[in-house]
Amino acid sequence: MIPFKYGVFVTGTDFCGREQELNLLKEYISSSMRVYIVGERRTGKSSLLMEAARTMPGYRFIYVDLRSVVTRGQLCERIANGLNRQGKTRQAFSRLMKAIANLRPEVSVDSITGDLKLSVSPQIQVSDVDIDKLLEMAGERKTVVVLDEFQDIQRINGYETILGSMRTIIQNQTDTTYIFCGSILNRMTDLFTDRRSAFYNSAQRMVLEEIDETEFSDFLADRFESGGRHATARGIKSILEFGRGNPGDIQRLCIGVWNQTSPGDSIDETAVLNGLANICALESDSFRERLDNLSRNQILCLSALLKQEEPFTLSNQFARVAGLGSYSVAKSAIKGLAEKDVLLRKGRSWVMSNPFFAYWLHLSDLL
Numbered sequence: 001m002i003p004f005k006y007g008v009f010v011t012g013t014d015f016c017g018r019e020q021e022l023n024l025l026k027e028y029i030s031s032s033m034r035v036y037i038v039g040e041r042r043t044g045k046s047s048l049l050m051e052a053a054r055t056m057p058g059y060r061f062i063y064v065d066l067r068s069v070v071t072r073g074q075l076c077e078r079i080a081n082g083l084n085r086q087g088k089t090r091q092a093f094s095r096l097m098k099a100i101a102n103l104r105p106e107v108s109v110d111s112i113t114g115d116l117k118l119s120v121s122p123q124i125q126v127s128d129v130d131i132d133k134l135l136e137m138a139g140e141r142k143t144v145v146v147l148d149e150f151q152d153i154q155r156i157n158g159y160e161t162i163l164g165s166m167r168t169i170i171q172n173q174t175d176t177t178y179i180f181c182g183s184i185l186n187r188m189t190d191l192f193t194d195r196r197s198a199f200y201n202s203a204q205r206m207v208l209e210e211i212d213e214t215e216f217s218d219f220l221a222d223r224f225e226s227g228g229r230h231a232t233a234r235g236i237k238s239i240l241e242f243g244r245g246n247p248g249d250i251q252r253l254c255i256g257v258w259n260q261t262s263p264g265d266s267i268d269e270t271a272v273l274n275g276l277a278n279i280c281a282l283e284s285d286s287f288r289e290r291l292d293n294l295s296r297n298q299i300l301c302l303s304a305l306l307k308q309e310e311p312f313t314l315s316n317q318f319a320r321v322a323g324l325g326s327y328s329v330a331k332s333a334i335k336g337l338a339e340k341d342v343l344l345r346k347g348r349s350w351v352m353s354n355p356f357f358a359y360w361l362h363l364s365d366l367l
C-alpha cells in the first residue's frame, strides 16, 4: 500500500505536525470564537479542521464546502447537507425538511457514500431568509460551523446582503464557533479586512504556514522506510525543495517517487527525478490541455516568465522583452494566467501555481 496521501483530507497518523496550530484552533473552538483561516492551496487547511473535529469528540462539527457556489439555492443545499450529515437522526432530518419545506427539496441517495442528499431545484426562488433559517438551525452549544472555501460566496449575485444577514445571525449565536476557511488569500482577506464588508473585523485571523521542516522530513522518511526504501537526507531535501514547503505537492511527489522505486532502493536525488518524470508522464495530457487553453498573450507572457527565477515581478521592461508591448497588456495577461490557476499571487509578485506543470514546461521545451 502506498504510504502517502494526496488529494484527500489527512487526519490521525497521516496528519503530520502542526501541534501548535491545532492547539490554538482548539482553544478558539472551546471559546466559541469566530476564526478565519487562510493559507495557500493544498496547504492543509481542511485537514487541520478535520483533525480538530476528530480530536474534539464532544463537539458537533457542521462542515459546509462553498467551493464554486454560484446561487442562493446552492448555498442552501450545501448548508442543509452539512446539517444533515451531522444530524443523522430521523427527528433531525424531519426538522430540517420542515425548515426548508418552501424550497421543495428533493432527496436522493449518494451513490458513493450511501448518504441522503438534499437538492433544491434551480427554478425555486431562494431568499436570504431561507439561508438565515438554516444558519439558525446550526446555532447550538458545542457546535462548530465550518464554512470552507468561504471566499466563493462572492460568486453569488448580491452576496453582500447574504453576508449582512448572516453576520447578524452569527453575532447572536454566542455559544457557537464559526470557522471560515479560504485558499485565495486576497479575496478571502478582503471579506474580513475591508471596511465595506459585512464581515469586517468580525473574526480572528489564523494563517496556516508551512509544516515544520524537520518534522515533515522525519514523517516522510519514516513512510519511505515503512515500505523498505531508504530515504537519504538529500533525497528528502530535494522533495521538500521542489514542493516549496507545500504539503500537498510534497506528498504528491512522494507518490511519484514511490511508484518508481522498489523495496531496497534508496530515495536519492535520482529517485526524485524519476518520480517527477513519472508524474509528468501521467499528467502530460492535462498539462497539454492547460497549455492549449491559453491565449496568445498569455503564452508569450508565460514563456518570458519561465526564463526568470521565481518569484516573478512585472515591469515595463518585462512587457517589452516578452513582446507584449505595454505594461497594461502584460498585466492583463498575468491576470488571465492567475484566473486560469497557472500563476499564484504572492504579495506583489507571482509564482507558478503548480510546480509539476512548471517542471513539465521546462522539460517539454514547448515554450
Ligand SMILES: Nc1ncnc2c1ncn2[C@@H]1O[C@H](COP(=O)(O)OP(=O)(O)OP(=O)(O)O)[C@@H](O)[C@H]1O
Pocket (backbone or CB within 6 Å): 005, 006, 007, 008, 009, 010, 014, 015, 016, 017, 018, 039, 040, 041, 042, 043, 044, 045, 046, 047, 048, 183, 211, 247, 248, 249, 251, 252
Ligand atoms: N498536516 C499534514 N500532514 C501531512 N500531509 C498534509 C497535512 N496537511 C495537508 N497535507 C497534504 O496536503 C493535501 C491537501 O490537504 P488539504 O485538502 O487539507 O489542504 P487545503 O489547504 O484545504 O487545500 P485546498 O486549498 O485545495 O482546499 C493532503 O491531501 C495531504 O497530501
Ligand SMILES: [Mg+2]
Pocket (backbone or CB within 6 Å): 045, 046, 047, 148
Ligand atoms: Mg480545503
